[in-house]
Amino acid sequence: MSSEYFTEKVEPTCILTTQQALTLYRYFARNRTGDTAGFETKERTPMLNVGRFKTLGLAGGFKRNKMDAIVFQCSRDILLKGIQVYGTDQGPGQLAINVRLIQEAHRANLATKNIILETDGKRKVYTIVFDETRCITKEIKYSIEIIVNGPTTFYGVDEEASVECDAVQITFSKSDKGTNPTDVERGQVPGMVFEVTSDYWSVKFIF
Template identity: 25%
Template sequence: MEEPRMSSDTPDWQSATDFAETNLAMLTRKIACDVIFRVGVYREIITAHRFILVSRSSVFLSMFYGPLAEKDEVDIPEIDTLVFHSFLRYLYSNCVELTTDNVSGLLYAAKKYSVKSLSEKCVRFLDSALNADNACDILEHAHVYSEEGLAEAALRVITVNALDVFKSSSFKEISRHCLNRIFKSDEVRADEMSVFCAVLWWAGAECVRQGREITPESKYDVLQDSISYVRFPLIGLKSFEKCIGILDKDWLSLLRPFFATKMDIDDSASCLSARPRKQPPTRVNRFLTTEESLSWTFNSKRCDAISFSCDRPVELLGVMLYGAFPARDADDVISYSVECSVEEDLRQDYLSRTFFKGGNVLDGSNVEKTVLVSAKEYYIEVLFANPLQLSKDLKYTILLNVCGPDSRRGCKGRSTCVEDDVCWTFYSSSKSKNSTDVEHGQIPGLIYCCR
C-alpha cells in the first residue's frame, strides 16, 4: 500500500481515505501515539498506538495489559529498524512488501509477536524463492522457526541439486542440526566422496567460527557425530586411499574405524551405513536453440502441454520451464504463478489388444505454487513433492498453466533425444492450447534419474 498522499494542511483528511490509510497516517505523522519502541543497534525511537498493536497481537496485549505489563518504553535491539517499520505497517494496513533482504527479519518479528498471518506470508515467500543457492539458508530458517513444511521443500531442492548446493556459500553456514538432517537422507543425489568433501568444507568453516586452527584433528573434533553420516563403506578404503592425496594423511588414521566391507555392515548402525544414495539427476533439453528476438506469452486460461515417452523406467523429478525474456534488468525478481501436472495417456495392451483409459493424473504430480526467480535465470525448475515413477514406452503428457511476464521460447525442437542412455520421444499434444508443440514453445526439458 502506498503512503497516504496528504499534506499537513489538508482539511478533514480522515474522511478522504479508507481505514487502513488513516491508520498509516496516524503512524507516520505520529499523531496520538502512546507507546515508544527503541529499536535496533542504535535504539532508534519509533512510536505507535497500543490500540492497534493489541488488536493484532496477543503478545502485545500481554505486554501492555497483562500482569507484567510494560508501562514505559519497549527495548527491541535485535530487530532492524527498517524491518520494524515494515512490521508496523503490516499491523496497521495488512500490507507488506516482502524482499529477500527483509523476509527473515519479518518472519522473526511475526513469530516473536505471534502475528500468524504475517508469518504465513513470509513462509510462502521463502518457499517461492527456493533455489539451489539459497536452499540451505531457507532450511535453517525453517529449523529455527519450526516450519516443517518449508523444511521439507528446502530439503527437496537440496537433495535433488546436492552437487550444486555443496558449492554454495550458504552450505558452509548451516547449523550442525541441518547438516545432519541433509546427510541422514537417502535422497541426497551425490556420490559419497562428494558428500565427504562437502562435510570437510563445512568443518573448516566451523573451525573458523569457533576460532580454531584448521587441522584434520580440529575438523574431526568439530564434526562430532556428523562424521558418522558419511557412508564410508560406499567409498571403500582403497578408493579413499587413492583420493587421500587431496587430504592430510592423518585423515586415514582418524577415519579407518568407519570403513568396513559391505558383508560386515549392520544397516541399523548409522556410522557404518552402506545404504546407497540416489543417483545425481540428468536434465534432457528438447530444444536445439532458444529464440533470441521473440518472447513467449503465457495465458493462464490456455495451457501449454507436451507429450513424451522414454525407452526405460525412470524417476521424473521435475520439469524445466524457461525464465523471463532477457530484455530486463538482471537484478529484477520475477514472479510466476505455476500449475503443473502429468497425465498418463491412452495405452494399449498389445497381447489382448485392449485399450486402457488414459488421462489419469499421476499421484504426486500436481504442483501449484508461486515461483520467484531472478531475471537472469535462464530456466525455472519445478520439482514434484516425490519422484514420479514412469514406465517404459508409456506415453505421458505434461500440462502447464502459468501466469506471469513473457518468457524465453525454444525453437528447433527434437522429437527424439538421448541422454544418460535414455531415449526420449516427444509428441505434440492436442491438450496444448497455447501453441507449445514439438517444434517450439515452452517446457524445454525434464529432470529425471534412471531406475
C-alpha cells in the same frame, strides 16, 4: 562429485534449497568434512545434461493463462522427480505456475503442483519438484501440462524430436490439449528431472 561440478552444474539448477547449497559449499571448503545436508558422500556417476532446444526465443506467441503441453514417452522405466520451466525474459518477476503430469491412455492425473516462482530475469531455467516421485513406465505416453500467469518468459526453439541419453531415449510429440503453441519444434517445458531405475545412475534430463 567435485566442488567444480557442484558449482557449475548442480547449484545453478535451483534443485537445492539455499540452506542446502550453503551447507554443501562449506563441506567442500573444509576438504569434504562436516555436515553434508543429509546427502550421501559415496561416489556415484554424476548427473547428465541433454538439451531438447537448441536456442531461446523471447515471449512472442505464448499467452498467459493458456495451457502449454507436450507428450513424451521413454525407452525404459524412469522415476520422475519434477520438470523445468523458463524464467522471465524482461527482468525480475513472479510467475504463478500450475503443473500436471498426465498418463495419456486414461487421462489419469498422476501429479499436480502449484507454485509461485520468483525469477530474477537472468536465469533461463528453473526447476519445479513434485511432492512425490512418479514412476514413468517405458513405451507409455505421458504429457506435461503447464499454465503460467505473470510476465513473459523465454521459450525454446529448434527442438530435437527424439533425444537419447545413454540408456534412455525420450521421444516427444504434440499434445492436442494445449492452447498455446508449444509443440515438437518450439515451446515451453524445457526439461524434466528424473532418475533411472535400479542399476542405472541418476540423470537430470533437460529437453
